[in-house]
Amino acid sequence: MRGRIEKALSGFYYVNVGGQVLQCRARGKFRREGTSPLVGDWVQVRELGGGEGFVEEIEPRKSCFARPSAANIDQLVIIASGAIPVTDPYLIDRIASIAALKGCGVLVCLNKSDLDPAEELYAIYAHSAIPVLRVSAKTGEGMEQLRCHIRGKLSAFTGNSGVGKSSILNCLCPDLSLQVGEVSQALGRGRHTTRHVEMFPVEEDTWVIDTPGFSSFDTEELNLELQAHLPETFPEFLPYLGQCRFVGCKHIREKGCAVLEAVRRGDIPSSRHRSYVRLWEEVKDLRPWDKK
Numbered sequence: 157m158r159g160r161i162e163k164a165l166s167g168f169y170y171v172n173v174g175g176q177v178l179q180c181r182a183r184g185k186f187r188r189e190g191t192s193p194l195v196g197d198w199v200q201v202r203e204l205g206g207g208e209g210f211v212e213e214i215e216p217r218k219s220c221f222a223r224p225s226a227a228n229i230d231q232l233v234i235i236a237s238g239a240i241p242v243t244d245p246y247l248i249d250r251i252a253s254i255a256a257l258k259g260c261g262v263l264v265c266l267n268k269s270d271l272d273p274a275e276e277l278y279a280i281y282a283h284s285a286i287p288v289l290r291v292s293a294k295t296g297e298g299m300e301q302l303r304c305h306i307r308g309k310l311s312a313f314t315g316n317s318g319v320g321k322s323s324i325l326n327c328l329c330p331d332l333s334l335q336v337g338e339v340s341q342a343l344g345r346g347r348h349t350t351r352h353v354e355m356f357p358v359e360e361d362t363w364v365i366d367t368p369g370f371s372s373f374d375t376e377e378l379n380l381e382l383q384a385h386l387p388e389t390f391p392e393f394l395p396y397l398g399q400c401r402f403v404g405c406k407h408i409r410e411k412g413c414a415v416l417e418a419v420r421r422g423d424i425p426s427s428r429h430r431s432y433v434r435l436w437e438e439v440k441d442l443r444p445w446d447k448k
């Protein structure tokens with residue numbers, strides 16, 4: 157039977173096999189092979205009866221994240237805010253870059269528009285290659301647009317603590333409010349608490365994973381692969397790559413750099429380029445032997 161893992165908790169995988177959810181253990185071979193099933197995985201299961209089963213095979217993944225530990229996320233929805241807590245665009249860009257490297261879509265969603273229109277953040281992303289929306293979990297503004305953007309996908313909500321990830325999720329699917337509240341209470345949401353990962357159904361074929369703060373995307377994702385591909389993870393740089401005067405241009409402050417010229421002309425938001433430079437500083441000195 158084919159199904160999708162919706163939840164992982166205490167060694168059990170909850171696999172949706174077309175309406176029914178089976179509580180499954182994983183075959184020992186996964187551990188021996190050094191892998192383990194993840195939420196979002198498409199799997200083959202063997203039913204044992206009584207609503208239980210075994211995960212036998214994991215289908216190849218489109219993408220996979222370490223934290224939240226989940227596979228096949230189609231889109232990262234980065235929730236940000238111009239009201240308290242104000243989001244630093246660097247945090248948005250850092251995550252957007254990691255997502256791009258993994259072939260995962262990105263949407264910036266500016267919440268709390270009832271309190272603050274987040275003009276600065278809106279201006280940056282409206283001029284970037286990343287789509288941006290304004291919403292309010294309080295008034296419901298922008299929720300229909302958000303629904304359109306997540307329809308038919310598995311999205312992960314991320315963002316700094318307190319921007320309103322859970323509030324937006326509750327707004328999208330009011331039926332869940334109790335469940336989300338219980339989960340938060342039972343497992344805590346403190347910085348050092350590991351929460352279990354779960355796909356919440358918003359509508360048919362539409363799922364959301366709510367993840368704790370930005371800290372979850374930590375340095376382990378800043379790796380040699382990002383170092384090698386950093387310019388390509390800024391989609392608005394793409395038209396200019398290959399047009400710089402010098403081969404091997406890093407687009408930091410080189411003469412004749414086509415990316416820098418585009419920044420100067422205002423075709424690329426300078427905030428996006430500042431984030432690029434900062435990320436480059438973070439990854440440039442990584443060496444193959446520093447990390448596996």
Ligand SMILES: Nc1nc2c(ncn2[C@@H]2O[C@H](COP(=O)(O)OP(=O)(O)OP(=O)(O)O)[C@@H](O)[C@H]2O)c(=O)[nH]1
Nearest residue numbers: 267268292293294317318319320321322323345369
């Ligand atoms: N005015 C206003 N307040 C909001 C809005 N969205 C969320 N809040 C408030 O902001 C606070 C934090 O909201 P949460 O939904 O818990 O934020 P979170 O991003 O899930 O936070 P963590 O669980 O810490 O990651 C709560 O007091 C909400 O009531 C909004 O659109 N407008």
Ligand SMILES: [Zn+2]
Nearest residue numbers: 400405407413
């Ligand atoms: Zn350049």
